[in-house]
Amino acid sequence: MTRIAFVGLGIMGLPMAKNLVRAGHEVVGYNRSEAKRGKLADAGGTAAGSVPEAVRGAEVVITMLPDSPDVEAVVLGREGVLDSAGRGTLLVDMSTIAPATARTVAQRASEAGLRALDAPVSGGEQGAVDGTLSIMVGGERAHFDAALPLLEVLGATVVHVGPAGAGQTVKAANQLIVAGTIQLVAEALTYLDAQAVELEPAVRVLSGGLAGSAVLERKATGMLAREFTPGFRVDLHHKDLGIVVDSAREAGVVVPLGAVVAQLMAAARAQGLGELDHSALLLGVERLCGRSSD
């Protein structure tokens, strides 16, 4: 049994924290809005009234927050994790944030005597509920080994991919490929539809060959049915593509398709599709082609 502080009890964080409770750990949760803390308490965890209260005495601190500034505030800020946690505490940030921020957090944590990992996830709300997330971890191998038993409660695939920031970098690469593949499928479906092709057999034959992908398998049916309930929201993917484009620039890497799909995701959002599933890139293509009925 480990004493765990869990900060950020949102769509992803709450079911993850519950899984840790279920696995027999002592979980003290914090979230600004009280309602969500209550849900953790109902599930057998403990609700704390502040970050310091949650963190004090914890052996492991997990954060699952929206974006880089939130992690900076919660970890580095006043009355933040670094101010309150004891030396040697393992800090595992599982939010999707900028690699550069992850590196800063790791550096500052290390200066404060903590052991830090960046461990963003993929697999969505369902994966969080089922404990089947993919988790890509950056940081020292020894810290990874220490965190592994807990991470295996949360995910089915837990992989160490390099030093501090590497987890976020892999997550960014993941988001680049996913957005790009959705857009390619959206272009292909629109192209086929405009030319009197029967879409369901077409998708079947495309899936069977080198064009096959998890996107085609899991998203194409919804796209054809025009069913865009998230899943993963355009707004969040837009945030993540901002991370991709900015960190590629910092790293001196050129990502032409990444840059274009970032624009198209931004367009979907600007057109008011931010709350839909990212597969709504299809609507963006249809509007570009004047083929939209929406």
Place this chain on the structure above:
Amino acid sequence: MTRIAFVGLGIMGLPMAKNLVRAGHEVVGYNRSEAKRGKLADAGGTAAGSVPEAVRGAEVVITMLPDSPDVEAVVLGREGVLDSAGRGTLLVDMSTIAPATARTVAQRASEAGLRALDAPVSGGEQGAVDGTLSIMVGGERAHFDAALPLLEVLGATVVHVGPAGAGQTVKAANQLIVAGTIQLVAEALTYLDAQAVELEPAVRVLSGGLAGSAVLERKATGMLAREFTPGFRVDLHHKDLGIVVDSAREAGVVVPLGAVVAQLMAAARAQGLGELDHSALLLGVERLCGRSSD
């Protein structure tokens, strides 16, 4: 047993024709260079000295040629298939050509009393040898039904996707998605490599989630090993992306990622990588980033 004329005995056509021989059909092959015809004869087929000689008396004519102008010449040209084939002959063009050309061929064939299908394939040389190609077929359903027994000798997945030209349209969509996915993976790998990420575990975790694809599964290892023996050549994929961009323009469909990846494939070719596997798009990205050692 069916009497089949097979025109175009190249990398793909020869093993396909051999599979038809092996399945018990009478196959008369024609190819301009004599050497290749000889190989068909060695395998139990018959070598013809001209298109008319091959086609005369055939119940089914299969063509497997490089590009649209070749199909136009062989089928529509002087001493071509339409001039020589008997009424009712089933003409199955399995080359990858422009949908517009496929529609013209079907129209002209129908005027000449033939029944035409466009039936391009994916799966590569290996799929041709193994008889496991994916075959996407456009044309009348009745013609498709008539051709199906033969096509099932050649492929594992044989799907009717719509009227004349629809097979080529689906093949074009396939090539759009494949090229785009390779480019996305190339951008992602370069991005990861520039930031000290361990590439093999990264590829493993990417493959397991929504970023997973046949490209990642079959091509990433070769890309990491810098092994670019084709497979499918950049030169051919460049031709196919020309078809995608042009036919999208004719159909009034906008394909922003398609257009950009067509430029990047053109760049790879212009840089002298045309004979390599299309996964050599990775070299293109590395050169853009000044990271190439080649």
Place this chain on the structure above:
Amino acid sequence: MTRIAFVGLGIMGLPMAKNLVRAGHEVVGYNRSEAKRGKLADAGGTAAGSVPEAVRGAEVVITMLPDSPDVEAVVLGREGVLDSAGRGTLLVDMSTIAPATARTVAQRASEAGLRALDAPVSGGEQGAVDGTLSIMVGGERAHFDAALPLLEVLGATVVHVGPAGAGQTVKAANQLIVAGTIQLVAEALTYLDAQAVELEPAVRVLSGGLAGSAVLERKATGMLAREFTPGFRVDLHHKDLGIVVDSAREAGVVVPLGAVVAQLMAAARAQGLGELDHSALLLGVERLCGRSSD
């Protein structure tokens, strides 16, 4: 005085033919629709009932037709210019068509004993009326010298830019730059408008520096006033960008911005803006951003 056959009496062709009449030449015009021929006759020219009738006895044949297939039909086709014109006739095609077609026309004309030039124009209807077109001419220098006195009736800037096809190549480059610059200005104006910048002083200061261009000077005011009466239609520019992208592919040249702007022009057209001035690319950007009131 020269005897000139003029084929294609549309928006551009009619005023050009009239200018030649006014300069004292004998102009016999042909156009399929009779109404337009009549207008030339009213202006002192002669209306012919067919291409052969117009061309017979002409020293110079000028064509001003919509697109490559039209020029192929009128010049190379049955009862076309090559069939009817006498040896030594000077053939000046002033339509905007593919460089490859221009080279074929020149080749075939030369085989028929004619002297051919490609001489596309820029400057629009106003330039045609005023005789102030820019004319970019490809073909043999001696033919250019022979045509120069007539071309100077039609244009203010008449430049020999290289061998057969070179005129069309320069025109294509022109269309690439113009479309791209309009799109850049459209992106910039939308970007400024979204951030509470006063647009008129902004355009003034942008025009004064390295961002200055003929597009900014002549088109920005109309864009701000949302006045999109052509000028040069999106439909025609779409045709021309097809030429750019295709001929760049043939020439092994990579044009990333050209390819993207070709998609955006195609989008404008697909969205029903084809009849508007090409500066309506602004509407395309606004729709992408969800900022459109149209």
Place this chain on the structure above:
Amino acid sequence: MTRIAFVGLGIMGLPMAKNLVRAGHEVVGYNRSEAKRGKLADAGGTAAGSVPEAVRGAEVVITMLPDSPDVEAVVLGREGVLDSAGRGTLLVDMSTIAPATARTVAQRASEAGLRALDAPVSGGEQGAVDGTLSIMVGGERAHFDAALPLLEVLGATVVHVGPAGAGQTVKAANQLIVAGTIQLVAEALTYLDAQAVELEPAVRVLSGGLAGSAVLERKATGMLAREFTPGFRVDLHHKDLGIVVDSAREAGVVVPLGAVVAQLMAAARAQGLGELDHSALLLGVERLCGRSSD
């Protein structure tokens, strides 16, 4: 005569400060490296040993620094301008930085009782030396009126374009258009060169029509001569395109060409061309096409 503190005496700042001295003002300059301060003293100004020393007693503070973090450090940081300047001081930041940073600076300055303007420039070193810069100013109109006499010493076109940040927004739009136009010209020249067109007459005829631009006029000759001494460096333009892409994202504006040219500028930099003039985008296009001899 006004007492002016001038912080940042680099390529742009030093000649600007000298022009103010020449116009009769008392200029106290600061720069971290002593050598540059000395040059201002030689020209009749005064060298200060620190920001506070320069700023104390100044009626106007002008900053001309490389990037957003530098301005944040010098203005907002410890011993920065806000700490040292008297209430009512006019702060004019003429650096090219992010609009969001400019808004923060203005807000913080106003809280500290200062009057702030963002006033970035275009026109390059030559414009700075000659006092002919274009200056785009954001902030309150009254502050603009107060600064105008000094700004007119530095620039030939001084325009108020909106509230705080608007100057930087217009400058970003300027950089978007300039980079895009250079890239378009680079693509066009490469396209022409690959097709045996004579480049000098081609540039002449392109310049005369709607494709004409300040870029074509001032940069094409250098590009043809392969003369890439800056002028404005690729590295700086890369910084500025980062500002464009990021601030467009914040503003919900989609800039497809902007995003692609940002990638191409990043590529030029990554390939080691950062110290060359931004017209070296031409080399990037040539390398993409395998046409480079460099």
